[in-house]
Amino acid sequence: MSDNMSLVPNEQKFQSRIDAxxxxxxxxxxxxxxxxxxxxxxxxxxxxxxxGEQPEGNWISxxxxxxxxxxxxxxxxxxxxxxxxxxxxxxxxxxxxxELIDRLHTGASKYASIFNYPSLTWAxxxxxxxxxxxxxxxxxxxxxxxxxxxxxxxMVKICKEESFHQRxxxxxxxxxxxxxxxxxxxxxxxLNRWWWxxxxxxxxxxAESAHSAQSMKWKIKRRSNDELRQxxxxxxxxxxxxxxxxxxxxxxxxxxxxxxYDFGAIDWQEFQRVVSGNGPCNRQRLAHHVExxxxxxxxREAMAAFEAKRRTARAEVA
Amino acid sequence: MKxxxxxxxxxxxxxxxxxxxxxxxxxxxSRAPFLEEDIALSNVALDFVGRARLFYxxxxxxxxxxxxxxxxxxxxxxxxxTNLLLCELPRGDFAFTLCRQFLYDxxxxxxxxxxxxxxxxxxxxIAAKAEKESRYHLRRSSDWMLRLGDGTQESHxxxxxxxxxxxIYTDEMFECDDLVNDLVVAxxxxxxxxxxxxxxxxxxxxxxxxxxxxxxxxxxxxxGRVGIHTDDLGFILAEMxxxxxxYPGLQW
Ligand SMILES: [Fe+2]
Ligand SMILES: [Fe+2]
Numbered sequence: 128m129s130d131n132m133s134l135v136p137n138e139q140k141f142q143s144r145i146d147a148x149x150x151x152x153x154x155x156x157x158x159x160x161x162x163x164x165x166x167x168x169x170x171x172x173x174x175x176x177x178x179g180e181q182p183e184g185n186w187i188s189x190x191x192x193x194x195x196x197x198x199x200x201x202x203x204x205x206x207x208x209x210x211x212x213x214x215x216x217x218x219x220x221x222x223x224x225x226e227l228i229d230r231l232h233t234g235a236s237k238y239a240s241i242f243n244y245p246s247l248t249w250a251x252x253x254x255x256x257x258x259x260x261x262x263x264x265x266x267x268x269x270x271x272x273x274x275x276x277x278x279x280x281x282m283v284k285i286c287k288e289e290s291f292h293q294r295x296x297x298x299x300x301x302x303x304x305x306x307x308x309x310x311x312x313x314x315x316x317x318l319n320r321w322w323w324x325x326x327x328x329x330x331x332x333x334a335e336s337a338h339s340a341q342s343m344k345w346k347i348k349r350r351s352n353d354e355l356r357q358x359x360x361x362x363x364x365x366x367x368x369x370x371x372x373x374x375x376x377x378x379x380x381x382x383x384x385x386x387x388y389d390f391g392a393i394d395w396q397e398f399q400r401v402v403s404g405n406g407p408c409n410r411q412r413l414a415h416h417v418e419x420x421x422x423x424x425x426x427r428e429a430m431a432a433f434e435a436k437r438r439t440a441r442a443e444v445a
Numbered sequence: 446m447k448x449x450x451x452x453x454x455x456x457x458x459x460x461x462x463x464x465x466x467x468x469x470x471x472x473x474x475s476r477a478p479f480l481e482e483d484i485a486l487s488n489v490a491l492d493f494v495g496r497a498r499l500f501y502x503x504x505x506x507x508x509x510x511x512x513x514x515x516x517x518x519x520x521x522x523x524x525x526x527t528n529l530l531l532c533e534l535p536r537g538d539f540a541f542t543l544c545r546q547f548l549y550d551x552x553x554x555x556x557x558x559x560x561x562x563x564x565x566x567x568x569x570x571i572a573a574k575a576e577k578e579s580r581y582h583l584r585r586s587s588d589w590m591l592r593l594g595d596g597t598q599e600s601h602x603x604x605x606x607x608x609x610x611x612x613i614y615t616d617e618m619f620e621c622d623d624l625v626n627d628l629v630v631a632x633x634x635x636x637x638x639x640x641x642x643x644x645x646x647x648x649x650x651x652x653x654x655x656x657x658x659x660x661x662x663x664x665x666x667x668x669g670r671v672g673i674h675t676d677d678l679g680f681i682l683a684e685m686x687x688x689x690x691x692y693p694g695l696q697w
Binding site for chain 2: 177181188189191193196203204208211214249303309420424426428430432433
């Protein structure tokens with residue numbers, strides 16, 4: 128309460144609405160920083176869905192069976208759909224999709240760093256679906272209660288589809304683990320490469336997280352990075368063990384007292400390196416998006432020109 | 446892989462068309478001009494891959510033994526594939542992909558409608574599902590012809606160029622060889638040569654509205670049905686079959 132005393136009346140009222148778990152809607156008054164913070168988070172989320180199409184999409188043409196191919200296509204298509212829901216949610220905050228894409232291209236807006244790693248073998252498609260979508264679910268379930276209405280509703284829609292993604296990824300891993308030795312090696316190798324980047328998906332430790340405190344107060348975020356990461360580790364470790372995979376962390380152990388797994392230190396230097404643009408695929412991922420967007424400009428112009436002609440024609444009739 | 450039974454050969458043919466078309470469309474994922482098109486193109490791609498699976502599953506059933514849908518997709522070389530050349534041409538730009546789609550959809554709708562009346566109940570059932578999809582595909586690709594044809598000068602030119610490039614490959618859709626003719630007599634297959642006038646009407650009407658010219662007939666390139674393809678199919682297969690070739694005999 129004493130905290131709220133320092134706020135101007137509008138902000139005070141706003142904070143009490145948040146405290147009362149009321150949803151903020153597009154037309155409601157909101158502090159400029161709340162708006163900007165949300166735009167940052169939602170657009171980062173949207174870009175992640177879209178850039179995430181690439182590492183998985185590049186295995187559609189090589190999927191080992193027709194059934195896997197069809198499932199992967201549906202999965203990647205869902206991710207594009209998630210991007211769409213999220214851009215729409217961001218647009219309710221008074222920013223256009225063009226501006227959002229521009230920010231992605233200039234590097235002003237980020238996307239999940241994990242998509243800067245390459246998908247080298249078919250097992251990577253299993254690992255991504257299982258781990259990356261699991262991590263996304265853990266995060267997104269908590270965001271179903273985020274304070275901004277359109278964002279919360281987008282999360283509800285998205286979460287429904289994510290569990291299918293997670294299951295198909297885990298099913299790929301399970302099938303590999305039940306297969307030949309080379310398949311088990313492939314699966315283990317994929318886990319070795321994707322495990323730590325998955326833990327990094329939850330962001331810096333709470334103490335070091337730049338945006339966390341204010342975002343929690345505004346209920347843009349509902350649970351801390353470390354809490355979410357712990358939940359992910361607890362479930363993923365058991366899933367790994369169930370199919371005979373070894374989590375690549377020598378410090379991993381069950382802590383009876385905490386009722387959670389303790390795990391080793393995350394290499395934050397690696398995290399910083401990739402976030403700041405020097406991961407293995409940062410340049411290709413962005414260049415791919417820029418290229419597709421640039422190459423598509425004439426199509427978007429044609430659509431606009433066609434619509435304009437139609438409007439004129441309608442006006443003449445009327 | 447030698448296929449002797451005429452019905453099996455016919456069914457595999459239809460599966461090949463759908464698989465290769467689906468493959469080309471799926472190449473657009475993450476590369477479309479805007480996000481809604483990523484989704485729409487992958488929707489259509491999924492329809493075609495789904496259609497291929499139904500045809501191949503039926504063919505596998507006809508062959509019996511160890512053969513599965515994947516045998517057809519992953520265990521055959523270029524000379525065994527019998528898809529239309531139109532389906533395998535590289536995706537080109539967005540105009541090329543949509544013009545190809547339009548020319549094919551305008552064929553595919555009357556084709557699947559006719560196949561619904563096949564005396565072979567399995568083929569008729571697959572066609573019933575495919576016909577609904579084709580109806581939507583044609584609506585979609587026709588809309589794009591209008592937008593691109595009557596959009597900007599650039600989009601108009603790109604479309605017109607694409608049509609000129611594609612036209613020579615359209616003849617093959619209406620070609621009836623002995624295999625088809627025999628199955629037509631049995632009421633199983635569609636006499637595609639009888640679909641040409643319907644097709645041309647649809648195409649002419651839409652292109653006219655889109656301010657595009659119907660290309661002059663240049664004769665036709667054919668060969669897909671007997672496994673004489675363009676250079677491009679080999680590369681599709683090299684990519685598509687990589688896993689099954691590198692790691693044969695495993696479950697995935
Ligand atoms: Fe997603
Ligand atoms: Fe997902």
